[in-house]
Amino acid sequence: MTTPFEFAEHNAKRFQTELHDLLRIKSISTDTNYAPDCQRAAEWLADHFQAIGLKAEVIPTSRHPLVYAEWTGADADATTVLVYGHYDVQPASQDEGWDSDPFEPVEHDGKIYARGSTDDKGQVFAHIKAVESLLQTEGKLPVNIKFLIEGEEESGSENIIKFVAEHADKLRAEVCVISDTSMSSKEQPVIVYALRGIVAFELHVYGPAHDLHSGMYGGSIHNPAQALAEMIAALHAEDGKVSIPGFYDDVREISAQEREAIAKSPYDNVQWAADTGATLPWGEPDYSIRERMGARPTLEINGMASGYWGNGLKAIIPSHAWAKITCRLVADQKPDRIAELFTKYITDITPPTVRSELKVLSSGTSATQVNIEAPVMQAAIRAYVRGWGAEPLFRREGGSIPIVSDFQTKLGLPIVMMGFGLNSDNLHGPNEHFHIDMLHKGIKTSIAFLQEIARVSS
Amino acid sequence: MTTPFEFAEHNAKRFQTELHDLLRIKSISTDTNYAPDCQRAAEWLADHFQAIGLKAEVIPTSRHPLVYAEWTGADADATTVLVYGHYDVQPASQDEGWDSDPFEPVEHDGKIYARGSTDDKGQVFAHIKAVESLLQTEGKLPVNIKFLIEGEEESGSENIIKFVAEHADKLRAEVCVISDTSMSSKEQPVIVYALRGIVAFELHVYGPAHDLHSGMYGGSIHNPAQALAEMIAALHAEDGKVSIPGFYDDVREISAQEREAIAKSPYDNVQWAADTGATLPWGEPDYSIRERMGARPTLEINGMASGYWGNGLKAIIPSHAWAKITCRLVADQKPDRIAELFTKYITDITPPTVRSELKVLSSGTSATQVNIEAPVMQAAIRAYVRGWGAEPLFRREGGSIPIVSDFQTKLGLPIVMMGFGLNSDNLHGPNEHFHIDMLHKGIKTSIAFLQEIARVSS
Numbered sequence: 001m002t003t004p005f006e007f008a009e010h011n012a013k014r015f016q017t018e019l020h021d022l023l024r025i026k027s028i029s030t031d032t033n034y035a036p037d038c039q040r041a042a043e044w045l046a047d048h049f050q051a052i053g054l055k056a057e058v059i060p061t062s063r064h065p066l067v068y069a070e071w072t073g074a075d076a077d078a079t080t081v082l083v084y085g086h087y088d089v090q091p092a093s094q095d096e097g098w099d100s101d102p103f104e105p106v107e108h109d110g111k112i113y114a115r116g117s118t119d120d121k122g123q124v125f126a127h128i129k130a131v132e133s134l135l136q137t138e139g140k141l142p143v144n145i146k147f148l149i150e151g152e153e154e155s156g157s158e159n160i161i162k163f164v165a166e167h168a169d170k171l172r173a174e175v176c177v178i179s180d181t182s183m184s185s186k187e188q189p190v191i192v193y194a195l196r197g198i199v200a201f202e203l204h205v206y207g208p209a210h211d212l213h214s215g216m217y218g219g220s221i222h223n224p225a226q227a228l229a230e231m232i233a234a235l236h237a238e239d240g241k242v243s244i245p246g247f248y249d250d251v252r253e254i255s256a257q258e259r260e261a262i263a264k265s266p267y268d269n270v271q272w273a274a275d276t277g278a279t280l281p282w283g284e285p286d287y288s289i290r291e292r293m294g295a296r297p298t299l300e301i302n303g304m305a306s307g308y309w310g311n312g313l314k315a316i317i318p319s320h321a322w323a324k325i326t327c328r329l330v331a332d333q334k335p336d337r338i339a340e341l342f343t344k345y346i347t348d349i350t351p352p353t354v355r356s357e358l359k360v361l362s363s364g365t366s367a368t369q370v371n372i373e374a375p376v377m378q379a380a381i382r383a384y385v386r387g388w389g390a391e392p393l394f395r396r397e398g399g400s401i402p403i404v405s406d407f408q409t410k411l412g413l414p415i416v417m418m419g420f421g422l423n424s425d426n427l428h429g430p431n432e433h434f435h436i437d438m439l440h441k442g443i444k445t446s447i448a449f450l451q452e453i454a455r456v457s458s
Numbered sequence: 459m460t461t462p463f464e465f466a467e468h469n470a471k472r473f474q475t476e477l478h479d480l481l482r483i484k485s486i487s488t489d490t491n492y493a494p495d496c497q498r499a500a501e502w503l504a505d506h507f508q509a510i511g512l513k514a515e516v517i518p519t520s521r522h523p524l525v526y527a528e529w530t531g532a533d534a535d536a537t538t539v540l541v542y543g544h545y546d547v548q549p550a551s552q553d554e555g556w557d558s559d560p561f562e563p564v565e566h567d568g569k570i571y572a573r574g575s576t577d578d579k580g581q582v583f584a585h586i587k588a589v590e591s592l593l594q595t596e597g598k599l600p601v602n603i604k605f606l607i608e609g610e611e612e613s614g615s616e617n618i619i620k621f622v623a624e625h626a627d628k629l630r631a632e633v634c635v636i637s638d639t640s641m642s643s644k645e646q647p648v649i650v651y652a653l654r655g656i657v658a659f660e661l662h663v664y665g666p667a668h669d670l671h672s673g674m675y676g677g678s679i680h681n682p683a684q685a686l687a688e689m690i691a692a693l694h695a696e697d698g699k700v701s702i703p704g705f706y707d708d709v710r711e712i713s714a715q716e717r718e719a720i721a722k723s724p725y726d727n728v729q730w731a732a733d734t735g736a737t738l739p740w741g742e743p744d745y746s747i748r749e750r751m752g753a754r755p756t757l758e759i760n761g762m763a764s765g766y767w768g769n770g771l772k773a774i775i776p777s778h779a780w781a782k783i784t785c786r787l788v789a790d791q792k793p794d795r796i797a798e799l800f801t802k803y804i805t806d807i808t809p810p811t812v813r814s815e816l817k818v819l820s821s822g823t824s825a826t827q828v829n830i831e832a833p834v835m836q837a838a839i840r841a842y843v844r845g846w847g848a849e850p851l852f853r854r855e856g857g858s859i860p861i862v863s864d865f866q867t868k869l870g871l872p873i874v875m876m877g878f879g880l881n882s883d884n885l886h887g888p889n890e891h892f893h894i895d896m897l898h899k900g901i902k903t904s905i906a907f908l909q910e911i912a913r914v915s916s
Binding site: 024029030031032033043090091096128154155156182187196198200207208209210211212213214215216217218219220221222223225226228229230232234235236272276277278279280281282283284289292293296297298300301302303304305306307309310311312313314316317318319321322323324326328352353354355361397398399400423426427428429430442 | 488489490505523549550554555597609612613614640654656658665666667668669670671672673674675676677678679680681683684686687688690691692693694698730735736737738739740741742747751752754755756758759760761762763764765766767768769771772774775776777779780781782784786810811812813819855856857858881884885886887888889904
């Protein structure tokens with residue numbers, strides 16, 4: 001009889017082809033123009049769940065739909081596993097430096113290149129194919145399984161947050177699995193135990209009522225692009241600390257033990273420069289590079305625009321300048337408190353010669369920190385040993401998954417973040433990719449986890 | 459017999475319709491995509507000159523062509539007048555705040571709305587129609603006339619500068635007339651006697667090799683958008699002075715007499731705020747608003763961009779940030795010296811955590827200051843009294859017309875800057891317009907000037 005592992009191996013090529021179909025859908029959640037594509041991605045997933053033997057539904061929300069699927073045919077005392085993922089992706093267009101169309105997947109050098117390949121369609125897909133491999137070979141699963149796939153992870157997760165708060169019963173489970181994180185090398189799997197939170201802003205600076213001729217008025221008016229630059233420059237101190245008064249008040253300091261553990265896998269300037277392509281690290285001098293990236297809060301300019309930035313020259317004083325800004329938060333900072341402090345600071349530093357507005361783009365997400373002693377974590381370790389061939393390390397992650405803190409607090413679930421991606425996969429950037437063998441190792445690890453977790457709780 | 463003034467009055471409506479045809483041509487010189495439109499505008503003008511009785515040619519250059527036209531049938535001892543203008547326009551698109559298509563002229567409230575209506579197609583056209591009115595009624599002109607119309611005024615004037623240097627003989631004249639400046643009210647004409655120079659730059663700041671996930675690397679890297687903002691903030695001191703060492707070294711200070719003259723037409727905060735729509739003036743506290751706008755050098759951010767500025771959110775650390783910057787110069791600053799000082803300062807203030815590049819976009823233009831005692835200026839005063847109905851004031855202008863300093867120095871011509879536009883015409887901004895009665899008063903003033911100048915030099 002064929003084992004689930006063997007089934008996955010025999011069907012590897014078909015699995016990739018199916019993933020391509022999902023990657024072709026431009027499910028960009030941050031831009032309302034792509035709402036129909038998000039709908040299509042949700043329907044594609046629901047159809048796919050049905051096809052492999054799960055009950056599935058597309059759940060409409062006020063923005064992008066959720067996909068819910070379940071298989072509940074396991075023994076009465078079996079564990080129920082909730083798998084979370086997202087089908088939405090970051091914006092992408094080929095002229096931003098992609099070597100190929102971001103929505104026409106290509107495979108070369110052992111990788112699948114496409115927007116969403118590693119974040120997060122490819123990783124979700126590994127769990128779906130694990131379930132298919134178990135059902136096709138054993139006729140049933142060792143656990144009950146529920147999938148909840150959202151379409152707003154890249155844009156605030158507002159509707160899944162509402163859904164989770166209102167449907168705790170439907171989502172009842174014993175453990176939640178999330179594959180939306182990454183490891184540092186193909187050989188060394190990693191389980192993430194801490195995530196940063198996030199809160200996002202748009203800072204607008206307004207000067208003249210319309211663009212002015214820079215010769216005619218130049219010298220008499222505070223240029224809004226200059227004023228915005230001056231305000232942005234005032235957001236950090238020289239030592240890289242965020243200058244907003246009170247910003248660090250609620251920060252949970254890293255424990256001595258944790259600093260010691262982090263120091264065991266150092267990240268030197270040379271490796272950092274090779275990974276980023278930048279010249280030298282920057283940031284808080286009292287913290288190591290790894291600590292700055294995972295355990296410290298930040299304020300980042302994600303984008304900035306004013307006036308004329310196209311070909312050639314337009315000799316104007318722009319009427320308007322704006323920046324997109326995100327703060328990454330750590331435990332125990334609260335997004336709404338940070339928004340309040342930032343808003344006050346912007347008011348304080350806005351010169352009388354311009355007008356400013358700070359828009360808070362969403363209610364934000366708190367950081368999360370997960371208990372690494374739970375038995376489910378031990379099951380995950382065994383799953384990696386069997387499915388991946390190596391024992392995982394535990395690590396903090398600098399990114400944010402809005403819904404994770406809710407799964408932990410509102411559903412009371414232990415979270416296992418099994419990431420199948422790599423730091424170097426260029427998620428959010430051009431040429432995002434997913435290693436094909438990591439897709440297949442991910443499928444096996446997921447199969448092993450569902451088997452291991454059934455035994456832990458029985 | 460019909461007088462030239464009467465002819466102009468009878469044909470007013472036709473003149474407007476003809477101007478519309480010229481305004482429809484998208485002769486944007488700063489963007490190479492519009493090169494064929496520049497060619498069309500040049501051909502349109504040459505055809506029009508031929509049609510009204512001048513000898514005309516389109517002169518190809520390495521970029522946008524020049525238009526040269528002449529009528530040399532005046533008496534042997536007659537004055538020769540060189541009229542300069544430009545057919546190229548600033549970029550414009552309706553989504554920048556225009557109420558109508560910038561390249562489909564509409565007339566309402568006594569104005570023609572279109573890109574280039576006041577800067578500079580409408581103003582050049584006034585002189586063309588003055589010549590037509592004289593030729594049609596008197597069969598000849600009181601002077602010889604030469605038109606030199608360029609297509610690169612908004613983008614550095616490099617080719618006309620070369621042409622003027624190489625064709626001094628062809629352009630031999632006794633006076634040069636330029637209509638590319640503006641007056642403060644419809645009732646009060648103004649002759650400009652000083653213009654600022656300009657030199658343009660692009661400042662690029664480079665960080666990581668490609669956009670990074672802001673959660674993954676945030677806190678460890680100097681965000682290039684932030685670094686650009688910090689560098690821009692370092693370009694001005696708190697008192698509005700440009701911080702580049704040596705920037706003011708060659709500035710010719712305003713004389714006590716001139717300050718007194720400027721102070722006679724004050725420009726208060728209320729009027730300034732009404733004209734600009736901004737809250738409060740800004741700039742060097744030791745100089746009045748008018749002095750800051752015309753007699754002091756500046757550094758302006760014309761545009762700025764980095765990362766993602768579209769709808770929604772893209773949580774990245776951008777790889778690149780850039781700004782477009784122009785300096786307005788006064789006598790006796792030299793553009794190449796300013797470029798050298800700025801380049802050195804950028805090197806000095808670039809932090810080791812990013813890379814920067816300052817591109818000098820063109821060789822720049824020196825400021826000019828014209829002798830207001832010349833007899834041609836007195837002829838211009840009489841022309842305004844007859845053609846406009848009011849005596850003109852003399853004023854400095856903050857903008858730059860690259861070729862003016864060359865007409866003065868290389869051709870040795872006294873320059874008369876007869877501006878028929880208004881400060882409030884929104885040149886370079888959305889809803890640029892030209893007052894229809896100023897077009898017609900401009901035609902009459904030009905007729906009167908050609909008559910007055912013939913007598914001055916005979």
